[in-house]
Amino acid sequence: MTRNTTRAEPGKRNLSEADRAGALFVQSVEKAMSVLAAFHHADGPLTLSDIAARSGIDRSAAQRMVHTLRALNYIERDVDGHGFRPGLRILDHTLDYLRLNPVVREAMPVLQELRSEARERIDLSLFDDLRVIYAIRLQTKRQTFNASIVGHSVPVFCSAGGWAILSHLRESHAREILNRSDRRPFTPHTITEVEDTMAQVALTRENGFALATSQILSSEIAMGFPILDRTGAPVAAIHIAGSLSEWKPEAFSARMAPLGLQAARTLSKY
Template sequence: MTTAPRTDTLYIQSLAKGMRVLECFADHPSPLSLNDIATFCDMDRSAAQRMAYTLVSLGYLERGVNGRGFVLGKKILERTFDYLRSVPLLERATPLIVDVQKESGERVELSLFDDLTIIFALRRQTKRQTYTTTLIGRRLATIHTASGRAVMSHLPAEAVDDIIARSTATPLTSRTVTDPARIRELVAQAGADGYALASEESMLGEINLASAVLDHEGQPIAAIDISGSLADWTVEEFAKRFSPMLIGATRALSGKPGLS
């Protein structure tokens, strides 16, 4: 977790500490005690107590079952709602994502490009997916995903190199590609094909096909991803069947003013 230097007079340390308390639940989803919060957020127990009390008062934390520990509060969902309704791209993409999912019968998602990561903002799943893999807000490494590489295929070579150089994400499976030279090859292939393909890199047994969404200036801002099972498809069959549908969807969404 990074923090701004103390010499930055515009940076409010107390606000940053409060946000750090909320963020520590990303790696620790179970109820946390005050000692846990103090340890994970690198603060003393007194500071942790004040932060937790304030966040409970505001609704961003709640007490766990039987008052044991702290969990994230329901009020965080309100801020998620505020964000989702404020992004024109998501409003315009929603009916398109619904149509593609119905036509393909596979999981379809829209992820937003956020430098070293992509973050899922719209997800339409099938019945066979597990709960956590279908939630919005999940972040994955740009370099390790079909969506991220589809986005990178629209960036200058120096920007691609910069993302690769700064990425430190842990591979999600034994099949995740980590070699920088191979990642560059996959990005170049995505640029030539109009879509990126990843096999078992995010989840074993799963194929991911993705194409980038561009803003009105031609800059990549998001990607649409279609995911299927290797139990149903070969990689070649999946790409042949769904790449035209995927490219058509991203082209229909790209180039519109006011998307970002």
């Protein structure tokens, strides 16, 4: 059974009861954020009852949170009056994150040059436990709405960027991530078994880059290149993606590997 690729679920960000019991933990803030998170998988406006059910709080609490967030412009009424949707003010925080993140800030000119040389889609993803989140997306000739929007995410276990990141983790840590992952396939070719994925991770470590075919999309070939922080820990990955209708894996790898490796080395020095 395949599934969509819009948003992979986070892992370690899920709170425990010990987190909530801390003296400094503000539960009203958690409720407000759960109301905003209710829109993560929405296909359109949500009613108040929808928001309450998706956020796991009662309708009265949801009503108060929605009212407050509307007053602050973080939630707005849908133009047709059928429910609520995220407000414009949220984009202010998106901008703050992107402009202050050191990897993203340094990456744009490097990735623009990479796209001009590769002439294929270039993405920058950030490591978030079980998933990687796209922070920069540079399109070429195959423009689609979903593939051009930042904030989408894919699982680490079956993405080129994920394999690149796993290749720079301790083996025990990589296995722990895979064991916690929801490894349902995206395509008939998605690698889901832990040992098979670890074999890809070992190959990625040997080559310095990952090569993935038909893992997230059946027609896609993608390469992943790890970006490391000053301690050598993986924090992000560069993706170069093309179409299997236009590229053979060997030719794609030979053409893109030197370009991607150079870009990743440049950004690993931030």
